[in-house]
Amino acid sequence: MKIIRRLKKRISLFMFSKSSKTTLQPRSLNPGTLVPELLFDIGNKFVEDGESDALIKFALSGKLQFQAVVKVFDSITTLKLCETCFFIGGNDNPCCKFGLKTDNPQSPILVQLIGNSIKNLQLNCNISDGKCQMYQSFIDVIVAKKQLTSFSADVCCSRTFLAEFLPHFSSTLKNLVVPSKLMSAAFCDSFDLDSLTVLNTMELNFSMLCKTLSLKLSYIQLDDPIIQRYEHPVSHNEQINPHLSSVKEFTIDDIYICYHIDRFETTITDFPSLKSLNYNIAMKNGIFSIGILRNHISRFTTIINQSKNVPSKITCFFYNSSKMDKFVVFVVFC
Numbered sequence: 001m002k003i004i005r006r007l008k009k010r011i012s013l014f015m016f017s018k019s020s021k022t023t024l025q026p027r028s029l030n031p032g033t034l035v036p037e038l039l040f041d042i043g044n045k046f047v048e049d050g051e052s053d054a055l056i057k058f059a060l061s062g063k064l065q066f067q068a069v070v071k072v073f074d075s076i077t078t079l080k081l082c083e084t085c086f087f088i089g090g091n092d093n094p095c096c097k098f099g100l101k102t103d104n105p106q107s108p109i110l111v112q113l114i115g116n117s118i119k120n121l122q123l124n125c126n127i128s129d130g131k132c133q134m135y136q137s138f139i140d141v142i143v144a145k146k147q148l149t150s151f152s153a154d155v156c157c158s159r160t161f162l163a164e165f166l167p168h169f170s171s172t173l174k175n176l177v178v179p180s181k182l183m184s185a186a187f188c189d190s191f192d193l194d195s196l197t198v199l200n201t202m203e204l205n206f207s208m209l210c211k212t213l214s215l216k217l218s219y220i221q222l223d224d225p226i227i228q229r230y231e232h233p234v235s236h237n238e239q240i241n242p243h244l245s246s247v248k249e250f251t252i253d254d255i256y257i258c259y260h261i262d263r264f265e266t267t268i269t270d271f272p273s274l275k276s277l278n279y280n281i282a283m284k285n286g287i288f289s290i291g292i293l294r295n296h297i298s299r300f301t302t303i304i305n306q307s308k309n310v311p312s313k314i315t316c317f318f319y320n321s322s323k324m325d326k327f328v329v330f331v332v333f334c
Contacts, residue, residue, distance in 0.1 A: 039068035047072060047089060047096045055096070059110060073113040079142075080122035081135050083156075086111075092120050092150065100134065115141030124154040127161055143168050152177035155200065159184060166190065176212075180204035188243070211243040215271075216251040240270065247271050251278040257316070261300050265307050274311040281318045293318055297331055304333050 043065075046055035059069035073088075080087040080094035087094035098111060115138045125132045127139060142148060148169040153162060163184040166173065170190045177197040185208055193212035198204055201217040209215070250271055252260060260267070260279060268274060283292075297316070304310055314333040 035064060036068055036071075039065055040071050043069045043072035044090075047076075050096045052096050052098050056110070069110060070113055073110055074116050076114050077117050078120040078122075079114060079118050079138065081125055081127075081132065081138070083125045083129070083131055086135070087122075088114060094122060100131070112137055114138055116145060117147070118142050118145070119147050120150040121148055122152045123157050126156055126158050128158050139165070146172060148172055150175040152197075153179065153182055155179045155181065157182055163187075176210075183208045188241075206244075207241050209241055209243055211246045213246065214249040214251075215247045216253070218253040219255075244271050245273050248273055249276040249278070250274055251280065253280045253282070255282050257281045257296050257300070257318075261296065261303060264300070264303050268307065268310060272309075276313040276315075277311045278314075279316045281316065283318060283320060301333060 043055060043058065046052075046058060055069060055072075059066045076088045076090065078089045078092055078094050085097055085099045087097050089095040118138075118141075121142060125135070127133075127135055143165070146169060149172055151166065151169070151173060157179075159182045162178070162182050163186040166176075167186055167190045173191055174194040176191065176193055176195070177199070179199045180201050180203045183198070183204065187210045188208050189210070191210040191212075193210060195214040195216070196210065196212040197216040197218070198209075199218045201219045204217070250267075254260065257279060268277070296318075300316065304314060316331045316333070318331070
């Protein structure tokens with residue numbers, strides 16, 4: 001096994017070191033610290049490789065192995081919760097899958113240790129659902145520790161749950177991804193984010209946007225054949241959300257550029273502190289052609305040149321949504 005080969009190599013590094021005369025000398029070993037450290041590394045490697053079954057078997061192979069895996073679960077920083085399974089990992093990568101149902105009686109004992117170090121939580125289920133009630137123990141620990149820096153939610157999540165859960169992390173949360181229908185008034189003054197991504201933005205109430213440096217809006221699902229009725233982000237008949245002035249980078253994902261070209265001046269007025277404005281436009285079959293692209297780019301260039309106080313960087317990324325590897329156009333206006 002690759003892990004065993006790495007283990008042997010690491011043991012050799014611990015046993016020898018270079019002296020000042022460049023000859024190898026034996027290094028004193030302390031099995032009490034060396035073995036647990038190596039076993040912890042093995043456990044982490046199983047997580048990185050997505051080998052959940054091997055990880056549990058490893059934990060049950062001896063007392064020291066079990067203690068090492070306990071530390072592995074305790075140190076997990078990324079957690080993704082789904083209806084029938086969950087994923088653990090590190091560095092924002094939930095790579096190791098566990099099913100909610102398992103024949104191994106020790107698995108629930110081990111997984112209940114997750115939560116002490118979680119900084120990135122990805123919620124793809126409704127915690128209130130009976131199928132997902134075992135996740136409540138994770139949630140309780142995460143709330144108690146208050147270390148969460150990144151959170152993302154799927155549309156199936158409960159709006160009421162998020163309104164109660166997320167404000168616990170008002171001082172730590174920096175990155176948030178959430179469908180617009182799940183946003184609530186509780187978000188508005190609760191956070192000071194580095195990045196906010198809002199999905200299915202057609203349902204967004206802009207008065208609920210919180211303070212953020214970077215804002216990304218996804219206006220429509222790429223597989224939705226229906227042209228939605230657009231509403232501009234801010235209606236000038238109502239009070240403008242003061243948090244819009246904190247946005248330095250604004251990114252829009254959509255399938256139609258015409259709407260955004262026509263409302264360019266209104267957008268830069270509503271977001272007065274913009275330094276970077278980016279459009280990612282997925283053009284579908286039937287409306288995708290070089291001629292259409294040229295017309296869009298020419299008209300957009302004219303409007304930008306006629307506008308005042310434009311952001312220092314404006315980019316448009318056009319691509320064929322059904323053949324992204326075939327055709328891509330990237331335009332930098334400023």
